[in-house]
Amino acid sequence: MKSVAVVLFPEFLLLDVAGPMEVFSIANRFLEPSNCYQISTIGSDELRVRASNGVVLHADVDLNQASGPYDVLLVPGGPSAYKEVYPRLECWLRTVACEVGCLASICTGAFILGQAGLLDGRRVTTHWNYTERLAKRYPQAIVETDQIFVRDGKLLTSGGVTTGIDLALSIVAEDHGKRLALAVAKELLVVMRRQGGQMQFSPLVASVVKEDSPVSRVQNYVLEHVSEEFSVERLASLAGMSTRHFARVFNREVKMTPMEFVQGARIDCARGLLETSGLPLKTVAYRSGFGSVRHMRHLFGERLGLTPSQYRRQFG
Structure with missing residues:
Protein backbone atom coordinates (compact mmCIF):
# COMPACT_ATOMS: atom_id res chain seq x y z
CA MET A 1 0.00 0.00 0.00
CA LYS A 2 1.37 3.40 -1.00
CA SER A 3 0.76 6.53 1.04
CA VAL A 4 -0.32 9.76 -0.67
CA ALA A 5 -0.46 12.92 1.46
CA VAL A 6 -1.70 16.36 0.42
CA VAL A 7 -0.68 19.49 2.31
CA LEU A 8 -3.43 22.03 3.04
CA PHE A 9 -2.65 25.68 3.77
CA PRO A 10 -4.94 28.73 3.92
CA GLU A 11 -6.35 29.79 0.53
CA PHE A 12 -5.25 26.62 -1.27
CA LEU A 13 -6.97 25.91 -4.60
CA LEU A 14 -9.55 23.20 -4.03
CA LEU A 15 -9.32 21.72 -7.53
CA ASP A 16 -5.56 21.28 -7.09
CA VAL A 17 -6.38 18.97 -4.18
CA ALA A 18 -9.58 17.30 -5.39
CA GLY A 19 -8.31 16.44 -8.90
CA PRO A 20 -5.28 14.33 -7.92
CA MET A 21 -7.12 12.82 -4.93
CA GLU A 22 -9.88 11.59 -7.24
CA VAL A 23 -7.29 9.99 -9.53
CA PHE A 24 -5.83 7.95 -6.66
CA SER A 25 -9.28 7.24 -5.22
CA ILE A 26 -10.62 5.89 -8.52
CA ALA A 27 -7.43 3.88 -9.04
CA ASN A 28 -8.21 2.16 -5.73
CA ARG A 29 -11.41 0.75 -7.26
CA PHE A 30 -9.29 -1.31 -9.65
CA LEU A 31 -6.62 -2.37 -7.16
CA GLU A 32 -6.38 -5.12 -4.60
CA PRO A 33 -6.64 -3.73 -1.04
CA SER A 34 -2.98 -4.43 -0.40
CA ASN A 35 -2.00 -2.28 -3.41
CA CYS A 36 -4.38 0.62 -2.79
CA TYR A 37 -3.30 4.20 -2.21
CA GLN A 38 -3.74 5.41 1.35
CA ILE A 39 -4.79 9.04 0.94
CA SER A 40 -4.51 11.62 3.72
CA THR A 41 -4.40 15.39 4.21
CA ILE A 42 -2.05 17.45 6.36
CA GLY A 43 -3.01 20.88 7.73
CA SER A 44 -0.15 23.37 7.72
CA ASP A 45 -1.25 25.06 10.95
CA GLU A 46 -4.74 23.91 11.93
CA LEU A 47 -6.93 20.97 11.03
CA ARG A 48 -9.69 23.21 9.62
CA VAL A 49 -8.34 24.86 6.47
CA ARG A 50 -10.32 27.17 4.19
CA ALA A 51 -9.76 26.95 0.44
CA SER A 52 -9.66 30.00 -1.83
CA ASN A 53 -13.29 29.37 -2.89
CA GLY A 54 -14.49 29.36 0.72
CA VAL A 55 -14.88 25.61 1.19
CA VAL A 56 -13.44 24.35 4.48
CA LEU A 57 -11.66 21.00 4.64
CA HIS A 58 -10.81 19.16 7.84
CA ALA A 59 -7.30 17.74 7.58
CA ASP A 60 -6.50 14.32 9.00
CA VAL A 61 -3.47 15.60 10.89
CA ASP A 62 -1.43 18.76 11.26
CA LEU A 63 2.32 19.16 10.76
CA ASN A 64 3.07 18.15 14.35
CA GLN A 65 1.12 14.91 13.97
CA ALA A 66 2.22 14.03 10.43
CA SER A 67 4.18 10.81 10.41
CA GLY A 68 5.92 9.84 7.21
CA PRO A 69 7.72 8.89 5.24
CA TYR A 70 5.19 9.33 2.41
CA ASP A 71 5.42 7.68 -0.97
CA VAL A 72 3.84 10.73 -2.60
CA LEU A 73 3.61 14.19 -1.03
CA LEU A 74 1.57 16.78 -2.94
CA VAL A 75 1.69 20.54 -2.47
CA PRO A 76 -1.24 22.34 -4.18
CA GLY A 77 -1.30 25.91 -5.39
CA GLY A 78 -3.53 28.84 -4.60
CA PRO A 79 -3.44 32.64 -4.40
CA SER A 80 -1.51 32.56 -1.14
CA ALA A 81 1.14 30.17 -2.47
CA TYR A 82 2.97 33.01 -4.23
CA LYS A 83 1.82 35.86 -1.96
CA GLU A 84 2.35 34.52 1.55
CA VAL A 85 5.19 32.85 3.45
CA TYR A 86 4.62 29.74 5.57
CA PRO A 87 7.78 29.27 7.67
CA ARG A 88 6.56 26.16 9.57
CA LEU A 89 5.39 24.43 6.40
CA GLU A 90 8.58 25.32 4.51
CA CYS A 91 10.77 24.05 7.36
CA TRP A 92 8.77 20.83 7.52
CA LEU A 93 9.04 20.33 3.76
CA ARG A 94 12.83 20.74 3.90
CA THR A 95 12.96 18.10 6.64
CA VAL A 96 10.80 15.49 4.89
CA ALA A 97 11.89 16.14 1.28
CA CYS A 98 14.73 13.62 1.45
CA GLU A 99 12.41 10.96 2.91
CA VAL A 100 9.48 11.06 0.46
CA GLY A 101 9.35 8.83 -2.58
CA CYS A 102 7.92 11.58 -4.76
CA LEU A 103 7.56 15.27 -3.92
CA ALA A 104 5.11 17.04 -6.23
CA SER A 105 3.58 20.47 -6.64
CA ILE A 106 0.46 21.43 -8.53
CA CYS A 107 0.11 24.82 -10.20
CA THR A 108 1.56 27.61 -8.01
CA GLY A 109 2.46 25.13 -5.28
CA ALA A 110 5.92 25.34 -6.88
CA PHE A 111 6.37 28.70 -5.12
CA ILE A 112 6.07 27.01 -1.72
CA LEU A 113 8.69 24.45 -2.74
CA GLY A 114 10.85 27.32 -3.98
CA GLN A 115 10.48 29.15 -0.68
CA ALA A 116 11.63 25.97 1.03
CA GLY A 117 14.74 25.94 -1.18
CA LEU A 118 13.74 22.74 -2.98
CA LEU A 119 13.82 24.03 -6.58
CA ASP A 120 17.47 25.09 -6.85
CA GLY A 121 19.15 23.43 -9.81
CA ARG A 122 15.99 21.50 -10.70
CA ARG A 123 13.86 21.50 -13.86
CA VAL A 124 10.40 22.70 -12.85
CA THR A 125 7.19 24.28 -14.13
CA THR A 126 4.08 26.04 -12.88
CA HIS A 127 0.95 27.67 -14.31
CA TRP A 128 1.83 29.45 -17.58
CA ASN A 129 0.81 32.81 -16.12
CA TYR A 130 3.40 32.49 -13.32
CA THR A 131 6.43 30.88 -15.00
CA GLU A 132 8.22 34.21 -15.47
CA ARG A 133 7.51 35.19 -11.86
CA LEU A 134 8.79 31.81 -10.64
CA ALA A 135 11.99 32.15 -12.68
CA LYS A 136 12.66 35.65 -11.32
CA ARG A 137 11.95 34.73 -7.71
CA TYR A 138 14.02 31.51 -7.79
CA PRO A 139 16.76 32.12 -10.37
CA GLN A 140 18.55 28.88 -9.48
CA ALA A 141 15.56 26.87 -10.75
CA ILE A 142 15.36 25.82 -14.41
CA VAL A 143 11.80 26.83 -15.31
CA GLU A 144 10.12 25.09 -18.24
CA THR A 145 7.39 27.32 -19.72
CA ASP A 146 5.44 24.94 -21.96
CA GLN A 147 5.24 21.63 -20.10
CA ILE A 148 2.08 20.11 -18.61
CA PHE A 149 4.29 18.61 -15.93
CA VAL A 150 8.03 18.14 -15.42
CA ARG A 151 9.85 15.32 -13.66
CA ASP A 152 13.34 15.87 -12.27
CA GLY A 153 14.33 12.83 -10.25
CA LYS A 154 11.76 12.40 -7.49
CA LEU A 155 10.58 16.01 -7.89
CA LEU A 156 7.42 16.49 -9.97
CA THR A 157 5.95 19.90 -10.77
CA SER A 158 2.87 20.57 -12.88
CA GLY A 159 1.29 23.48 -14.69
CA GLY A 160 -2.04 25.11 -13.98
CA VAL A 161 -4.88 23.59 -11.94
CA THR A 162 -6.14 20.56 -13.90
CA THR A 163 -2.60 19.47 -14.77
CA GLY A 164 -2.56 17.97 -11.26
CA ILE A 165 -4.77 15.27 -12.76
CA ASP A 166 -2.18 14.65 -15.51
CA LEU A 167 0.53 14.45 -12.88
CA ALA A 168 -1.43 11.98 -10.73
CA LEU A 169 -2.25 9.83 -13.76
CA SER A 170 1.46 9.64 -14.59
CA ILE A 171 2.18 8.42 -11.05
CA VAL A 172 -0.53 5.75 -11.34
CA ALA A 173 0.91 4.68 -14.71
CA GLU A 174 4.39 4.31 -13.18
CA ASP A 175 3.06 2.39 -10.18
CA HIS A 176 0.55 0.10 -11.88
CA GLY A 177 0.95 0.42 -15.64
CA LYS A 178 -0.56 2.48 -18.41
CA ARG A 179 -3.67 0.29 -18.72
CA LEU A 180 -4.85 1.12 -15.21
CA ALA A 181 -4.07 4.82 -15.67
CA LEU A 182 -6.09 4.79 -18.88
CA ALA A 183 -9.01 3.16 -17.08
CA VAL A 184 -8.90 5.95 -14.47
CA ALA A 185 -8.68 8.61 -17.19
CA LYS A 186 -11.78 7.16 -18.85
CA GLU A 187 -13.68 7.28 -15.56
CA LEU A 188 -12.76 10.96 -15.23
CA LEU A 189 -13.50 11.67 -18.92
CA VAL A 190 -10.01 13.08 -19.49
CA VAL A 191 -7.27 12.15 -21.94
CA MET A 192 -4.16 10.30 -20.79
CA ARG A 193 -1.82 12.58 -22.70
CA ARG A 194 -2.84 16.03 -23.90
CA GLN A 195 -1.81 17.33 -27.29
CA GLY A 196 0.53 20.27 -26.97
CA GLY A 197 1.72 21.99 -23.83
CA GLN A 198 0.65 24.93 -21.70
CA MET A 199 1.50 27.37 -24.50
CA GLN A 200 -1.82 26.61 -26.19
CA PHE A 201 -3.58 28.30 -23.25
CA SER A 202 -1.35 31.35 -22.87
CA PRO A 203 -1.11 34.41 -25.12
CA LEU A 204 2.19 34.46 -26.99
CA VAL A 205 2.21 38.25 -27.01
CA ALA A 206 1.37 40.23 -23.89
CA SER A 207 -0.76 43.35 -24.18
CA VAL A 208 1.31 46.40 -25.04
CA VAL A 209 1.29 49.46 -22.85
CA LYS A 210 0.03 52.49 -24.77
CA GLU A 211 3.16 54.49 -24.09
CA ASP A 212 4.86 56.86 -26.48
CA SER A 213 8.06 55.02 -27.30
Whole structure:
Protein backbone atom coordinates (compact mmCIF):
# COMPACT_ATOMS: atom_id res chain seq x y z
CA MET A 1 0.00 0.00 0.00
CA LYS A 2 1.37 3.40 -1.00
CA SER A 3 0.76 6.53 1.04
CA VAL A 4 -0.32 9.76 -0.67
CA ALA A 5 -0.46 12.92 1.46
CA VAL A 6 -1.70 16.36 0.42
CA VAL A 7 -0.68 19.49 2.31
CA LEU A 8 -3.43 22.03 3.04
CA PHE A 9 -2.65 25.68 3.77
CA PRO A 10 -4.94 28.73 3.92
CA GLU A 11 -6.35 29.79 0.53
CA PHE A 12 -5.25 26.62 -1.27
CA LEU A 13 -6.97 25.91 -4.60
CA LEU A 14 -9.55 23.20 -4.03
CA LEU A 15 -9.32 21.72 -7.53
CA ASP A 16 -5.56 21.28 -7.09
CA VAL A 17 -6.38 18.97 -4.18
CA ALA A 18 -9.58 17.30 -5.39
CA GLY A 19 -8.31 16.44 -8.90
CA PRO A 20 -5.28 14.33 -7.92
CA MET A 21 -7.12 12.82 -4.93
CA GLU A 22 -9.88 11.59 -7.24
CA VAL A 23 -7.29 9.99 -9.53
CA PHE A 24 -5.83 7.95 -6.66
CA SER A 25 -9.28 7.24 -5.22
CA ILE A 26 -10.62 5.89 -8.52
CA ALA A 27 -7.43 3.88 -9.04
CA ASN A 28 -8.21 2.16 -5.73
CA ARG A 29 -11.41 0.75 -7.26
CA PHE A 30 -9.29 -1.31 -9.65
CA LEU A 31 -6.62 -2.37 -7.16
CA GLU A 32 -6.38 -5.12 -4.60
CA PRO A 33 -6.64 -3.73 -1.04
CA SER A 34 -2.98 -4.43 -0.40
CA ASN A 35 -2.00 -2.28 -3.41
CA CYS A 36 -4.38 0.62 -2.79
CA TYR A 37 -3.30 4.20 -2.21
CA GLN A 38 -3.74 5.41 1.35
CA ILE A 39 -4.79 9.04 0.94
CA SER A 40 -4.51 11.62 3.72
CA THR A 41 -4.40 15.39 4.21
CA ILE A 42 -2.05 17.45 6.36
CA GLY A 43 -3.01 20.88 7.73
CA SER A 44 -0.15 23.37 7.72
CA ASP A 45 -1.25 25.06 10.95
CA GLU A 46 -4.74 23.91 11.93
CA LEU A 47 -6.93 20.97 11.03
CA ARG A 48 -9.69 23.21 9.62
CA VAL A 49 -8.34 24.86 6.47
CA ARG A 50 -10.32 27.17 4.19
CA ALA A 51 -9.76 26.95 0.44
CA SER A 52 -9.66 30.00 -1.83
CA ASN A 53 -13.29 29.37 -2.89
CA GLY A 54 -14.49 29.36 0.72
CA VAL A 55 -14.88 25.61 1.19
CA VAL A 56 -13.44 24.35 4.48
CA LEU A 57 -11.66 21.00 4.64
CA HIS A 58 -10.81 19.16 7.84
CA ALA A 59 -7.30 17.74 7.58
CA ASP A 60 -6.50 14.32 9.00
CA VAL A 61 -3.47 15.60 10.89
CA ASP A 62 -1.43 18.76 11.26
CA LEU A 63 2.32 19.16 10.76
CA ASN A 64 3.07 18.15 14.35
CA GLN A 65 1.12 14.91 13.97
CA ALA A 66 2.22 14.03 10.43
CA SER A 67 4.18 10.81 10.41
CA GLY A 68 5.92 9.84 7.21
CA PRO A 69 7.72 8.89 5.24
CA TYR A 70 5.19 9.33 2.41
CA ASP A 71 5.42 7.68 -0.97
CA VAL A 72 3.84 10.73 -2.60
CA LEU A 73 3.61 14.19 -1.03
CA LEU A 74 1.57 16.78 -2.94
CA VAL A 75 1.69 20.54 -2.47
CA PRO A 76 -1.24 22.34 -4.18
CA GLY A 77 -1.30 25.91 -5.39
CA GLY A 78 -3.53 28.84 -4.60
CA PRO A 79 -3.44 32.64 -4.40
CA SER A 80 -1.51 32.56 -1.14
CA ALA A 81 1.14 30.17 -2.47
CA TYR A 82 2.97 33.01 -4.23
CA LYS A 83 1.82 35.86 -1.96
CA GLU A 84 2.35 34.52 1.55
CA VAL A 85 5.19 32.85 3.45
CA TYR A 86 4.62 29.74 5.57
CA PRO A 87 7.78 29.27 7.67
CA ARG A 88 6.56 26.16 9.57
CA LEU A 89 5.39 24.43 6.40
CA GLU A 90 8.58 25.32 4.51
CA CYS A 91 10.77 24.05 7.36
CA TRP A 92 8.77 20.83 7.52
CA LEU A 93 9.04 20.33 3.76
CA ARG A 94 12.83 20.74 3.90
CA THR A 95 12.96 18.10 6.64
CA VAL A 96 10.80 15.49 4.89
CA ALA A 97 11.89 16.14 1.28
CA CYS A 98 14.73 13.62 1.45
CA GLU A 99 12.41 10.96 2.91
CA VAL A 100 9.48 11.06 0.46
CA GLY A 101 9.35 8.83 -2.58
CA CYS A 102 7.92 11.58 -4.76
CA LEU A 103 7.56 15.27 -3.92
CA ALA A 104 5.11 17.04 -6.23
CA SER A 105 3.58 20.47 -6.64
CA ILE A 106 0.46 21.43 -8.53
CA CYS A 107 0.11 24.82 -10.20
CA THR A 108 1.56 27.61 -8.01
CA GLY A 109 2.46 25.13 -5.28
CA ALA A 110 5.92 25.34 -6.88
CA PHE A 111 6.37 28.70 -5.12
CA ILE A 112 6.07 27.01 -1.72
CA LEU A 113 8.69 24.45 -2.74
CA GLY A 114 10.85 27.32 -3.98
CA GLN A 115 10.48 29.15 -0.68
CA ALA A 116 11.63 25.97 1.03
CA GLY A 117 14.74 25.94 -1.18
CA LEU A 118 13.74 22.74 -2.98
CA LEU A 119 13.82 24.03 -6.58
CA ASP A 120 17.47 25.09 -6.85
CA GLY A 121 19.15 23.43 -9.81
CA ARG A 122 15.99 21.50 -10.70
CA ARG A 123 13.86 21.50 -13.86
CA VAL A 124 10.40 22.70 -12.85
CA THR A 125 7.19 24.28 -14.13
CA THR A 126 4.08 26.04 -12.88
CA HIS A 127 0.95 27.67 -14.31
CA TRP A 128 1.83 29.45 -17.58
CA ASN A 129 0.81 32.81 -16.12
CA TYR A 130 3.40 32.49 -13.32
CA THR A 131 6.43 30.88 -15.00
CA GLU A 132 8.22 34.21 -15.47
CA ARG A 133 7.51 35.19 -11.86
CA LEU A 134 8.79 31.81 -10.64
CA ALA A 135 11.99 32.15 -12.68
CA LYS A 136 12.66 35.65 -11.32
CA ARG A 137 11.95 34.73 -7.71
CA TYR A 138 14.02 31.51 -7.79
CA PRO A 139 16.76 32.12 -10.37
CA GLN A 140 18.55 28.88 -9.48
CA ALA A 141 15.56 26.87 -10.75
CA ILE A 142 15.36 25.82 -14.41
CA VAL A 143 11.80 26.83 -15.31
CA GLU A 144 10.12 25.09 -18.24
CA THR A 145 7.39 27.32 -19.72
CA ASP A 146 5.44 24.94 -21.96
CA GLN A 147 5.24 21.63 -20.10
CA ILE A 148 2.08 20.11 -18.61
CA PHE A 149 4.29 18.61 -15.93
CA VAL A 150 8.03 18.14 -15.42
CA ARG A 151 9.85 15.32 -13.66
CA ASP A 152 13.34 15.87 -12.27
CA GLY A 153 14.33 12.83 -10.25
CA LYS A 154 11.76 12.40 -7.49
CA LEU A 155 10.58 16.01 -7.89
CA LEU A 156 7.42 16.49 -9.97
CA THR A 157 5.95 19.90 -10.77
CA SER A 158 2.87 20.57 -12.88
CA GLY A 159 1.29 23.48 -14.69
CA GLY A 160 -2.04 25.11 -13.98
CA VAL A 161 -4.88 23.59 -11.94
CA THR A 162 -6.14 20.56 -13.90
CA THR A 163 -2.60 19.47 -14.77
CA GLY A 164 -2.56 17.97 -11.26
CA ILE A 165 -4.77 15.27 -12.76
CA ASP A 166 -2.18 14.65 -15.51
CA LEU A 167 0.53 14.45 -12.88
CA ALA A 168 -1.43 11.98 -10.73
CA LEU A 169 -2.25 9.83 -13.76
CA SER A 170 1.46 9.64 -14.59
CA ILE A 171 2.18 8.42 -11.05
CA VAL A 172 -0.53 5.75 -11.34
CA ALA A 173 0.91 4.68 -14.71
CA GLU A 174 4.39 4.31 -13.18
CA ASP A 175 3.06 2.39 -10.18
CA HIS A 176 0.55 0.10 -11.88
CA GLY A 177 0.95 0.42 -15.64
CA LYS A 178 -0.56 2.48 -18.41
CA ARG A 179 -3.67 0.29 -18.72
CA LEU A 180 -4.85 1.12 -15.21
CA ALA A 181 -4.07 4.82 -15.67
CA LEU A 182 -6.09 4.79 -18.88
CA ALA A 183 -9.01 3.16 -17.08
CA VAL A 184 -8.90 5.95 -14.47
CA ALA A 185 -8.68 8.61 -17.19
CA LYS A 186 -11.78 7.16 -18.85
CA GLU A 187 -13.68 7.28 -15.56
CA LEU A 188 -12.76 10.96 -15.23
CA LEU A 189 -13.50 11.67 -18.92
CA VAL A 190 -10.01 13.08 -19.49
CA VAL A 191 -7.27 12.15 -21.94
CA MET A 192 -4.16 10.30 -20.79
CA ARG A 193 -1.82 12.58 -22.70
CA ARG A 194 -2.84 16.03 -23.90
CA GLN A 195 -1.81 17.33 -27.29
CA GLY A 196 0.53 20.27 -26.97
CA GLY A 197 1.72 21.99 -23.83
CA GLN A 198 0.65 24.93 -21.70
CA MET A 199 1.50 27.37 -24.50
CA GLN A 200 -1.82 26.61 -26.19
CA PHE A 201 -3.58 28.30 -23.25
CA SER A 202 -1.35 31.35 -22.87
CA PRO A 203 -1.11 34.41 -25.12
CA LEU A 204 2.19 34.46 -26.99
CA VAL A 205 2.21 38.25 -27.01
CA ALA A 206 1.37 40.23 -23.89
CA SER A 207 -0.76 43.35 -24.18
CA VAL A 208 1.31 46.40 -25.04
CA VAL A 209 1.29 49.46 -22.85
CA LYS A 210 0.03 52.49 -24.77
CA GLU A 211 3.16 54.49 -24.09
CA ASP A 212 4.86 56.86 -26.48
CA SER A 213 8.06 55.02 -27.30
CA PRO A 214 9.32 53.83 -30.70
CA VAL A 215 9.17 50.17 -29.69
CA SER A 216 5.63 50.30 -28.26
CA ARG A 217 4.42 52.22 -31.33
CA VAL A 218 5.79 49.46 -33.56
CA GLN A 219 4.22 46.76 -31.38
CA ASN A 220 0.81 48.42 -31.49
CA TYR A 221 1.08 48.92 -35.25
CA VAL A 222 1.83 45.21 -35.75
CA LEU A 223 -1.11 44.18 -33.55
CA GLU A 224 -3.47 46.48 -35.46
CA HIS A 225 -2.16 45.55 -38.95
CA VAL A 226 -1.13 41.94 -38.42
CA SER A 227 -2.14 40.87 -41.95
CA GLU A 228 0.51 43.13 -43.54
CA GLU A 229 3.97 41.94 -44.54
CA PHE A 230 6.74 42.78 -42.09
CA SER A 231 10.51 42.60 -42.03
CA VAL A 232 12.98 43.89 -39.46
CA GLU A 233 13.90 46.64 -41.91
CA ARG A 234 10.28 47.79 -42.24
CA LEU A 235 9.71 47.67 -38.48
CA ALA A 236 12.87 49.71 -37.92
CA SER A 237 11.63 52.24 -40.48
CA LEU A 238 8.33 52.54 -38.60
CA ALA A 239 10.31 53.25 -35.43
CA GLY A 240 12.52 55.79 -37.19
CA MET A 241 15.64 53.86 -36.21
CA SER A 242 18.44 52.02 -37.98
CA THR A 243 17.79 48.31 -38.43
CA ARG A 244 20.64 47.19 -36.19
CA HIS A 245 19.85 49.65 -33.39
CA PHE A 246 16.13 48.89 -33.53
CA ALA A 247 16.69 45.11 -33.30
CA ARG A 248 18.98 45.60 -30.30
CA VAL A 249 16.59 47.95 -28.47
CA PHE A 250 13.53 45.83 -29.26
CA ASN A 251 15.17 42.65 -27.98
CA ARG A 252 16.27 44.40 -24.79
CA GLU A 253 12.85 45.89 -24.02
CA VAL A 254 10.54 43.08 -25.19
CA LYS A 255 12.78 40.06 -24.46
CA MET A 256 12.22 38.65 -27.95
CA THR A 257 13.29 39.54 -31.47
CA PRO A 258 11.06 41.75 -33.64
CA MET A 259 10.10 38.85 -35.90
CA GLU A 260 9.35 36.59 -32.92
CA PHE A 261 6.91 39.27 -31.79
CA VAL A 262 5.31 39.39 -35.25
CA GLN A 263 5.05 35.60 -35.31
CA GLY A 264 3.45 35.53 -31.86
CA ALA A 265 1.00 38.28 -32.83
CA ARG A 266 -0.06 36.33 -35.91
CA ILE A 267 -0.55 33.11 -33.98
CA ASP A 268 -2.62 34.92 -31.34
CA CYS A 269 -4.75 36.56 -34.06
CA ALA A 270 -5.31 33.18 -35.72
CA ARG A 271 -6.19 31.59 -32.37
CA GLY A 272 -8.84 34.25 -31.80
CA LEU A 273 -10.37 33.62 -35.22
CA LEU A 274 -10.31 29.84 -34.72
CA GLU A 275 -11.98 30.19 -31.31
CA THR A 276 -14.74 32.58 -32.36
CA SER A 277 -15.49 32.00 -36.03
CA GLY A 278 -16.11 29.27 -38.55
CA LEU A 279 -13.93 30.93 -41.19
CA PRO A 280 -12.05 28.59 -43.54
CA LEU A 281 -8.43 27.99 -42.59
CA LYS A 282 -7.31 29.78 -45.77
CA THR A 283 -9.15 32.94 -44.67
CA VAL A 284 -7.78 32.66 -41.12
CA ALA A 285 -4.25 32.35 -42.50
CA TYR A 286 -4.73 35.38 -44.77
CA ARG A 287 -6.24 37.62 -42.08
CA SER A 288 -3.49 36.65 -39.65
CA GLY A 289 -0.71 37.45 -42.08
CA PHE A 290 0.63 33.93 -42.61
CA GLY A 291 0.08 33.95 -46.36
CA SER A 292 -0.72 30.25 -46.53
CA VAL A 293 -2.36 27.51 -44.50
CA ARG A 294 0.84 25.50 -44.80
CA HIS A 295 2.91 28.22 -43.14
CA MET A 296 0.28 28.71 -40.42
CA ARG A 297 0.16 24.95 -39.76
CA HIS A 298 3.94 24.77 -39.49
CA LEU A 299 4.15 27.60 -36.95
CA PHE A 300 1.21 26.29 -34.92
CA GLY A 301 2.93 22.92 -34.65
CA GLU A 302 6.24 24.53 -33.76
CA ARG A 303 4.88 26.91 -31.11
CA LEU A 304 1.74 25.19 -29.77
CA GLY A 305 2.22 21.51 -30.57
CA LEU A 306 -1.14 21.50 -32.37
CA THR A 307 -2.39 22.04 -35.90
CA PRO A 308 -4.91 24.87 -36.48
CA SER A 309 -7.64 22.24 -36.98
CA GLN A 310 -6.79 20.54 -33.70
CA TYR A 311 -6.76 23.91 -31.95
CA ARG A 312 -10.23 24.75 -33.31
CA ARG A 313 -11.63 21.38 -32.19
CA GLN A 314 -10.23 21.94 -28.70
CA PHE A 315 -11.14 25.59 -28.17
CA GLY A 316 -13.62 26.57 -30.88
